[in-house]
Structures are given as C-alpha cells and as structure tokens.
Amino acid sequence: MNVSPLEEYGLRCAVQLAALPRGESLSAPEIAEREGLSVEYVSKFMLLLRRGGLVRTIRGIKGGFLLAKAPSEIALKEVFDALKQPKKAPRGFCDSFSGKSETCVRSKGCSIRPFWETLSRHVEEFTTRITLQDLLQGEEVTRGKTRAIALEGASRLKEEISV
Amino acid sequence: MNVSPLEEYGLRCAVQLAALPRGESLSAPEIAEREGLSVEYVSKFMLLLRRGGLVRTIRGIKGGFLLAKAPSEIALKEVFDALKQPKKAPRGFCDSFSGKSETCVRSKGCSIRPFWETLSRHVEEFTTRITLQDLLQGEEVTRGKTRAIALEGASRLKEEISV
DNA sequence: TCAAAACAATACTTTTTTGTCCGGTTTAAA
DNA sequence: TTTAAACCGGACAAAAAAGTATTGTTTTGA
Numbered sequence: 001m002n003v004s005p006l007e008e009y010g011l012r013c014a015v016q017l018a019a020l021p022r023g024e025s026l027s028a029p030e031i032a033e034r035e036g037l038s039v040e041y042v043s044k045f046m047l048l049l050r051r052g053g054l055v056r057t058i059r060g061i062k063g064g065f066l067l068a069k070a071p072s073e074i075a076l077k078e079v080f081d082a083l084k085q086p087k088k089a090p091r092g093f094c095d096s097f098s099g100k101s102e103t104c105v106r107s108k109g110c111s112i113r114p115f116w117e118t119l120s121r122h123v124e125e126f127t128t129r130i131t132l133q134d135l136l137q138g139e140e141v142t143r144g145k146t147r148a149i150a151l152e153g154a155s156r157l158k159e160e161i162s163v
Numbered sequence: 164m165n166v167s168p169l170e171e172y173g174l175r176c177a178v179q180l181a182a183l184p185r186g187e188s189l190s191a192p193e194i195a196e197r198e199g200l201s202v203e204y205v206s207k208f209m210l211l212l213r214r215g216g217l218v219r220t221i222r223g224i225k226g227g228f229l230l231a232k233a234p235s236e237i238a239l240k241e242v243f244d245a246l247k248q249p250k251k252a253p254r255g256f257c258d259s260f261s262g263k264s265e266t267c268v269r270s271k272g273c274s275i276r277p278f279w280e281t282l283s284r285h286v287e288e289f290t291t292r293i294t295l296q297d298l299l300q301g302e303e304v305t306r307g308k309t310r311a312i313a314l315e316g317a318s319r320l321k322e323e324i325s326v
Numbered sequence: 327t328c329a330a331a332a333c334a335a336t337a338c339t340t341t342t343t344t345g346t347c348c349g350g351t352t353t354a355a356a
Numbered sequence: 357t358t359t360a361a362a363c364c365g366g367a368c369a370a371a372a373a374a375g376t377a378t379t380g381t382t383t384t385g386a
Binding site: 004005006037038040041044058059060061062063085 | 342343344345346347348351352353354355
C-alpha cells in the first residue's frame, strides 16, 4: 500500500507540463533538470504518458512535450493509469491466488474483500476528482477540495443508508 | 498504490488465527494448507507478525501460532505495519528524492504533498479502525463500519470548517 | 534417550521493478 | 545538405522484492 517511483515521478512530470502557459512545451532535458532526474528516465515516463493519451509530443530539434488536454481535464487517476506497468494488471486483494491453487481459495466468503473494496472505492473517488489543475493551485485548494469530496461522499452514504 | 503480496498473505494468515476459538493455535503447515501457500512462506509471515507483537508462538512438536490479543484489539494497520519490510521505510510522496539532489527538490511549495497527505490520512483512518474481528464478522459488518467511519470523519470535517 | 514434528533464522534463488544505454528517426536551421 | 538537438523504443543492467531451502533449536511422546 505505497506509491511506486513510477507513479510519483510520472505525476511530477505531468505537473511540470500543467504549470506551463497554454500551448507551450517542455523538453525532456528541461523536465529532467527541474525534477533532478536523468533525461533517459524522464523520457520513459513521457512515453507512457503519451501512450496514455495525456501528452502530445513535438519531435525534432526544438521538440518537447505538452499536455493533450487542459490541466483541469486531467484527473490524477488518468495519470496513474497511464503509468501502470504495461503488462501487469493492478494487484488488488483476491486478484492473486497462490501458487498451488487454480483460483482464489476464497472465491466465496472471502473475509478480506469487503474491506478492500470499500477502501479502493475511496481512493478511486479521490484520484478521479482531483485534477492536475487542483494540484497546481496549491495546498489551500487541494485541502479544500478533498474536504468537499469527503463531505459529499458522506451525504451520499447517508442517503443510501436512510433508503 | 497497490497491495504487496506480503500484506495480503500476512493479513490472511492473521485472519486464520482470528477465526480460531479463543486459546487455540494453528501450525504453519495447517495455515499453509488453508491458504494454499508453502509452509516456508507462511513461516516467514508469521515470524514478522511475532516480531510485531501480534502473534504468540508455541514451539516444539504440537507447536503453532495464536494471536497475542483478542481479534477485536488488533487493527489492520498493526498487521500491515508488522509486515513492512524491516529496513525500508515506507514510501510516501516526497520521501524519495531523486538521484542527483541531496534532498527533495521541492522541499518547499511541493504541489503533490497536500494531496498525498490527505489521502494517506484517510487510508490510515480506515486501517486503524477496522479490526480482525470486523473482518471475521463478514461483509455486512465490514461495510457498515466503513460507512460509519466515513460519516464520522465527515462530521469532524464539518466542525473544523465551521469553527 | 531418541525420533519426529514444529518453530527460528538466515542464506539463497528467482522474479519483478527500476533505472540506464544506445542506435535509430525526426526536424530546424545554418 | 549537413549537423545538432530532440524524441522513439527496445535491450540491457542493477536493485529490490518475492519466494525457497537449509540448518539449527525446541518439545512431545514412544
């Protein structure tokens, strides 16, 4: 239950692009310089982000990267999804079954799944609602928005319960 | 942002112990059998859980493992903490600074930290409040409790805001 | 007392992930 | 048309994590 380097650095690079004036681009060496990473490594993230449709590239000398959409249109979840390991499906509880068995031993009556599902849902809610724009606007806005999400989610729960 | 095998399997093994009648123990081969894991692997988890103070062991033939506390006294967070890699501090955003710099490049004005902190706090809230006992009691109870936690957290937020 | 079964702990192997390297293509400008 | 700077993308190396093996210690009971 932790953040992979790919996720952190990739998000940081995306934020760098989000901070640019609309229409401007940034080259890999420039991003690498700003984030203190190697150019090669940054290139790797950017390729993933491009394949995920979040970033457009300009080739040739004077080339670089820019966001494919406005920062306010890009949810953090999109960034994380783009950065996921290409082959590997993401691990949740119960996805994995252990070596000896053909399928999850507890396909039925799993004691862990309900907890895991609820938690995942909350995380997903956050990451789909917070955008690059929100991060740009800094601490105040991010905290404010997360509060709003929590409150709203809670009212929805209340309704579900009272029905 | 995913669950490590250690965390999942370790928690499962803990749940196996929680399901036992009070005072009874379970041997590594028995746990391994029930979870479809190798005995050696299970032993590894159990060692971590013991070092974390969550599990007591009985040595010798007829030996085994049992919880050191009542299932209702063991929060999931304790289990996860015990299973963390011994040396490695957990990765959060901003913990890591990249190769070239001595400290995090964005020690000040980090655009990612407030988001990350808020999310972590929520996750922590869940894992400290849900216990092994809750998992045992099944889907209904777990879902109900997670709802309650969400609602309560939201009211607290409301107070903070209105002050 | 001895053997069998179980925990203890560390070393080892395999797999996955992280991060780098390098030969290729594209494009702007001299 | 040549050159330099940048992206492309797969191969490769290094580090971390997952999972196994092994050797040793403890205890029960024949």
